[in-house]
Amino acid sequence: MNLDYLWQGFAVALTGQNLLVGFVGCFIGTLVGALPAIGPINGIALLLPIAYTMGLPAESTMILLAAIYCGAEYGGRISSILLNVPGDAGAVMTAMDGYPMAKQGRAGEALALSGLSSFVGGMLGSLGLALFAPLLSRLAVGFGPAEYFVLMIFAFATLGSMVGSQPVKTLIGCALGLMLATIGLDATSGAYRFTFDQPELSDGIEFVVLVIGLFSISEALIILENQGRGMTVIRELGRMTARMSDIVRCTGATIRSSVIGFVVGVLPGTGASVSSAISYTTEKRLSDTEGTFGKGDVRGLAAPEAANNATACGAFVPMLTLGVPGSGTTAVMLGALMLYNIQPGPMLLTEHPEIVGGLVASLFVGNVILLALNLPLVQIFARVLTVPNWLLVPGILVLSVVGVYSSHSSVFAVFLMMGIGMAGWLLRKAGFDMAPIILGFVLGRVMEVNLRNALAISGGEISILFSSTICIVLWIMAAAVTILPAYLSRRARVRTLQPT
Amino acid sequence: MSKILMNTLFGAAVVMFAFVASAGAEPAKPECLAGAKPGGGFDLTCRLAADALLKTKQISAPMAVTYMEGGVGAVAYNHVASKRSKDANLITAASSGSALLLAQGKFGHYDEGAVRWLGAIGADYGVLVVAADSPYKTLGELVEAYKANPADFAIAGGGAVGSQDWMKGSLLAKAAGQDPKQMRYVALEGGGAVLTALEGGHVKVGSGDAAEMVKHHLAGKIRILAVMAPARLPGDLADVPTAREQGFNIDWPVWRGFYVGKEVSDADYDWWVQAFKKAMDTPEFAREREARGLFEFKLFGKDFDERVRADVAQFKILAKEAGM
Numbered sequence: 001m002n003l004d005y006l007w008q009g010f011a012v013a014l015t016g017q018n019l020l021v022g023f024v025g026c027f028i029g030t031l032v033g034a035l036p037a038i039g040p041i042n043g044i045a046l047l048l049p050i051a052y053t054m055g056l057p058a059e060s061t062m063i064l065l066a067a068i069y070c071g072a073e074y075g076g077r078i079s080s081i082l083l084n085v086p087g088d089a090g091a092v093m094t095a096m097d098g099y100p101m102a103k104q105g106r107a108g109e110a111l112a113l114s115g116l117s118s119f120v121g122g123m124l125g126s127l128g129l130a131l132f133a134p135l136l137s138r139l140a141v142g143f144g145p146a147e148y149f150v151l152m153i154f155a156f157a158t159l160g161s162m163v164g165s166q167p168v169k170t171l172i173g174c175a176l177g178l179m180l181a182t183i184g185l186d187a188t189s190g191a192y193r194f195t196f197d198q199p200e201l202s203d204g205i206e207f208v209v210l211v212i213g214l215f216s217i218s219e220a221l222i223i224l225e226n227q228g229r230g231m232t233v234i235r236e237l238g239r240m241t242a243r244m245s246d247i248v249r250c251t252g253a254t255i256r257s258s259v260i261g262f263v264v265g266v267l268p269g270t271g272a273s274v275s276s277a278i279s280y281t282t283e284k285r286l287s288d289t290e291g292t293f294g295k296g297d298v299r300g301l302a303a304p305e306a307a308n309n310a311t312a313c314g315a316f317v318p319m320l321t322l323g324v325p326g327s328g329t330t331a332v333m334l335g336a337l338m339l340y341n342i343q344p345g346p347m348l349l350t351e352h353p354e355i356v357g358g359l360v361a362s363l364f365v366g367n368v369i370l371l372a373l374n375l376p377l378v379q380i381f382a383r384v385l386t387v388p389n390w391l392l393v394p395g396i397l398v399l400s401v402v403g404v405y406s407s408h409s410s411v412f413a414v415f416l417m418m419g420i421g422m423a424g425w426l427l428r429k430a431g432f433d434m435a436p437i438i439l440g441f442v443l444g445r446v447m448e449v450n451l452r453n454a455l456a457i458s459g460g461e462i463s464i465l466f467s468s469t470i471c472i473v474l475w476i477m478a479a480a481v482t483i484l485p486a487y488l489s490r491r492a493r494v495r496t497l498q499p500t
Numbered sequence: 501m502s503k504i505l506m507n508t509l510f511g512a513a514v515v516m517f518a519f520v521a522s523a524g525a526e527p528a529k530p531e532c533l534a535g536a537k538p539g540g541g542f543d544l545t546c547r548l549a550a551d552a553l554l555k556t557k558q559i560s561a562p563m564a565v566t567y568m569e570g571g572v573g574a575v576a577y578n579h580v581a582s583k584r585s586k587d588a589n590l591i592t593a594a595s596s597g598s599a600l601l602l603a604q605g606k607f608g609h610y611d612e613g614a615v616r617w618l619g620a621i622g623a624d625y626g627v628l629v630v631a632a633d634s635p636y637k638t639l640g641e642l643v644e645a646y647k648a649n650p651a652d653f654a655i656a657g658g659g660a661v662g663s664q665d666w667m668k669g670s671l672l673a674k675a676a677g678q679d680p681k682q683m684r685y686v687a688l689e690g691g692g693a694v695l696t697a698l699e700g701g702h703v704k705v706g707s708g709d710a711a712e713m714v715k716h717h718l719a720g721k722i723r724i725l726a727v728m729a730p731a732r733l734p735g736d737l738a739d740v741p742t743a744r745e746q747g748f749n750i751d752w753p754v755w756r757g758f759y760v761g762k763e764v765s766d767a768d769y770d771w772w773v774q775a776f777k778k779a780m781d782t783p784e785f786a787r788e789r790e791a792r793g794l795f796e797f798k799l800f801g802k803d804f805d806e807r808v809r810a811d812v813a814q815f816k817i818l819a820k821e822a823g824m
Contacts, residue, residue, distance in 0.1 A: 092637070143700065144697065144701075144702030187660035188660070188661060190661035199570055200570055200606075201575040202574050202575070203569065341537065341539065341690070343692075410570075453686045454689065456654060456686050457654040457703065
């Protein structure tokens, strides 16, 4: 197997600038993950325009965003353990055994141990990514407009499982994203659509504007709204290192969960919340002979943490090799590539090995940095949980406005972002998730353009969509992926709900 | 008393300054506006001007390059026409693509008379390309095959319908005696995507610009069948015949130049024209231009203004024929 791209990637990731960028990303990511209010997607949305305006090259920006993403998976455990409030979706299961441990005065041990299992999960996940990416990329040459269109169908099929509990709202959100993507110049007819004679809208809604509006602005509004909801932080951390006996006890659970996490991450549409639930229930079934799970069992703590970090790495596989985002966060990262005029897709590894390699290599480097950050500095991160909202909310808003204005130098974009933020806030109050909107937006444009280009080539013959082997395989995968994750998450849910 | 004196002096200074400014002095804060993201053709045009003017000492302070993306220059055009119409510090990059969009009414409410066209400092030329393993070696063979089987010929370009690449495709269709409205045009994002589509065999013909295609031609990935220029291009493409040589009267020059605001004074306008003319006579300019893959093209002042108006008028007819 040809791993040249990875060695080339290490050369990219280990330059001074990229090491610094990775370190900053890891630090911010851990903070973002630890704060229950904001998750990895908010962190990425806020930092993307700033990185772009600072003139960071594409690979450095991707390293920064990836470091934030992975850092957030580490950071999420802190609030799960100390607050019993998961810092992000992937850390929900961490609270099951982490919080009981903290209540027993073993918070420091829980943080150290979960930091270690996060590291193992992240490293194994990165290894999987490094081996998988070139395999899938070999398919690249055969992709024409028809194949891309079916690929997008496949990507949309995976959406059904993303917010499986609310299929209708997911579909509506997705449709909204698709509709927003139609604004602007229509390449196939040359006509302006829904621009209302505003030249600012002639290229459509800018991705950064949409992402910051939907995630950051609406998040700030939600935090303001939830003012005064009390939370108690556990401040007695106790012993700050993990016991050797506990580490040995967790080894099996950590490795099994890393594998589960990676595989689930590769399946687009199933994120860290699913993988941590599956790994937790798997471990419970395998090893819970004394009924200690849920009462502070170290294995119940290690399993979901290893899994959610491995999932974060696995999610890069479809993103880097096919240009299909596996989660809302990777969708934002795909948008970031497009911002740099880099078309994500099967050709990415061939055309930009420095970006793919640099990103994969930076995951290895980042995990080492994160381990180093998270073991000794965990007390500092724990203190972040007490940041008052009067500081947090204006901070988010200032970063949003500065970010959007600096990358577009247009007041129109700032107002558009505010409007989208208000709309996003209303949608969230109505129980909508924002991720399907972003996915619909990102994938919608690619899907429309490729369908129409495919039909332009065939002269309107629909058969072109079924004409190649790649197309047919993708249609079959789309059908499979609609059914499989729903089945998996139902199994996971049934088991978590079983009385202990 | 002294206060009155001060005021008088100050007033005189203001008048002096206004007089000096109207006499067309060097702009204090020269700025070049690129109506797109960094890295595109407008950016390239601005950077060529900024580097060449500074190196040939036409300006003493470096010229700032600013960006305002949207509608392939539409946002910048509206901005200059409505808000910076008097700003003599500012030049804005344009190309024959701008004239094509103006001809289609895609620059909002403004037409080609909303700004003062300054001049063009270089040009690129359209090319028609096929994959390296394509059976067609000349434009004539390609046109014959197209005529015989028009339904089989998808043409890819790196721009939307209405863009320059699309116009080149429709000129080819017309040359093959086809109705350009029936052309199977595949709108891709940029020249890189055209290359991939040709290599993957998804389309038969690609249209693009010489500067971006020449390296792929030399690398043997594609074959340039014809340059759409009045005469053969110098340098790496000297071996590639023009479309005219092969019996097809289809030219597509892509000039790159600038406009200034409508209300910029004649004196300031002339200062810019003279500065560019002087800079372009130097060998430094030729080096900078060649480094950016542009060919020699020099047209200024009234001549350039007439050229832009003629282009817009011609593109209106072409676009209508092609079904816009």
